[in-house]
Amino acid sequence: MTGATAGPAGTGTDRSVGSPILHVDMDAFFASVTLLERPELRGRPVIIGGGTRGVVLSATYEARAFGVRSAMPLARARRLCPPALVLPPERHRYHEVSTRVMAILRDITPLVAPLSVDEAFLDVSGSRRLFGTPAEIARLIRARVLAEEGLTCSVGVAPTMFVAKIASTRSKPDGLLVVPAGGVLSFLHPLPTSALWGVGQATEAALDRLGLRTIGDIADCPLPTLQRALGQAAGAHLNALAHGRDERAVDPGSTEVSISAEHTLSVDSSDQDALARELLRLSGQVARRLRDRGRVTRTVSIKIRLADFSTLTRARTLREPTDVSQEIYRAALELFHEAGFAGKAVRLVGVRAANLADAGGAGHQLAFDERPVGWSQLDRATDAAGRRFGTGSVGPASLLPRQPRRPESI
DNA sequence: TCTGGGGTCCTAGGACCC
DNA sequence: TCTGGGGTCCTAGGACCC
Structure with missing residues (x-):
């Protein structure tokens, strides 16, 4: 490519001084994990995605050869690639595999910054004495991930994060690309702006x-x-x-700015009660994740997408921060009613918590007429039951399925 | 073609204060 | 009567990423 490369065989020499950043990116991650337990499907076009209104979450390279891309509507992907097998995502498994892959990376250096479940940046400037040049470290990572998880990944090596990221993308699948400090501009400049x-x-x-x-x-x-x-x-x-300049450093300790939950309904709905129940469910999810992380929110917002795909958000900053399901729901429901589009067909509803702080430092001032302790205790009991019997085993009665009028659904 | 769910960051305007 | 600038916080929307 630019004389700065090492091919998939990893034959490249790395004599540069400044190439301490690695970007590790799993290849077709969801599809590859699913295929681990379905080896008979290897070599076939497989798409991960689900739901009546779903999109492609991941696709094997055999499916990509038909033009299938991630985030593409499933309906279109099926048309492009009729022989494809469409399988539902198994998020729990992806998370487990991801945790083990990240552990392999942390064996190399503590300076690991995961970007998502299937990719991470590493600063390996302090790891050379133990593990060799950045290119040797990249080969080691690729070999360990393959040996221990049966999965391939692609690795970009460069002096800065964004060049390492572009390099891993250009080396996919199952590749390794080293861009030494002296080769950054000749590597970058011919690429399209969209890179x-x-x-x-x-x-x-x-x-x-x-x-x-x-x-x-x-x-x-x-x-x-x-x-x-x-x-x-x-x-x-x-x-x-x-110009190849990127001052960002690999930061393993960055904390979340917001926590959200949203859901696209299987059919558009203008049923105010049903939409309120969905807000209740999503508020509970957001609040539980806040409590899991020991965080509180001061700004609650809702997101509504109408049938025509127009999207609006409404936000409210609370007097006091909270992690209580009922308080988040109350704010969300008020915003929902104030937004004033009763009767319109809704496609998606979402709840978001922003303006986060650590729960410990949140010194809650109780107003005289407040009784939040009851709701807070209910949350704690629900959390404990969820840990024992599974998430969602205990929750508001209004989220129970409606009694069917006829037993036909049984 | 008919569009998920989880996020981050930026812009622009208005309120409010000094 | 007319007229400031700057800073901070808040809200709504949009671009972008995986």
């Missing part, structure tokens, strides 16, 4: 209107022109990236 992290459809179109097609074009474009077209922050950001 940059943060350039999606809208930004690509805006860049295209400026006549910018490659990352090299962005590097040659005057900063003020870029900022006029994309805004201050985005313009400056892309300008820096196009």
Whole structure:
């Protein structure tokens, strides 16, 4: 590619000084994990996704050969690839495998920053004495993940996070690509603008209107022109990236900014009671995850998507932070009623908690008329029952299935 | 083609305070 | 009567990522 590469066989030499960042990215992760227990499906096009209104979550490379891509509506994927087998996701298993893969990475260095279940950044600058050059470390990781989990991954090695990320993408599947410090610009500049992290459809179109097609074009474009077209922050950001500059460091300790739960209904609904029950369920999920993490929220928001796919959000900042299911639900329900679109067909509802803080430092001031202790105790009892009997085993009576009028559903 | 669910970050406008 | 600038917080929407 640029003379800076090592192929899948891992034959590349790595004599550069500054290539301490690795980006490790599992190949077709969900599909590959599912195939571990279905070896007879190897070599066949397999798609992971589900539901009547689902999208493609993951697809084997055999399915991708038909044009199937992740996030594509399942209906379209089936048309593109009729022989594909569509299997439902098994999130619990993905999580388990992910935990073990991350543990392999933490054997190399504590400086591991997971980006999602199936990818992570590593800063290996302190690991060379023990494990060798960054390229040798990358080969070691790939060999261990394959030997211990039966899965392939691709690894990018570069002086900065975003170049390492692009490198792993360009080496997929089952590849390794090293971009030494001296080779960053010659690696980046021929690539299309969309290869940059943060350039999606809208930004690509805006860049295209400026006549910018490659990352090299962005590097040659005057900063003020870029900022006029994309805004201050985005313009400056892309300008820096196009010149290979990226100051971010691998941070293993970053904490969440928000926690949310949302659900697309299987059929659009304008039934206010049914939508309120969904808000109750989602509020409970969000609150439980807050308590699991020892966090409280001050800002509750709801998200509503109508049948025409238009999406609106409404937010409210509370007087006091909370992790109590009932308080989050009360705020969500008020926002829902105030939004004032009764009668319209709703496709999706969501609840989000933002403005988070640690529960310990939250010094709750009780108003005289408040009795939150009861609700809080109910949550704790529900949490304990969930741990014993399984999540969802105990919950509000209004979430119980409605009594069927006729026993036909049994 | 008919669009999931979990997130992050940025922008812009308004309220409010100094 | 007309006219500031800056800072912070909040809300709504949108782009983007996996």
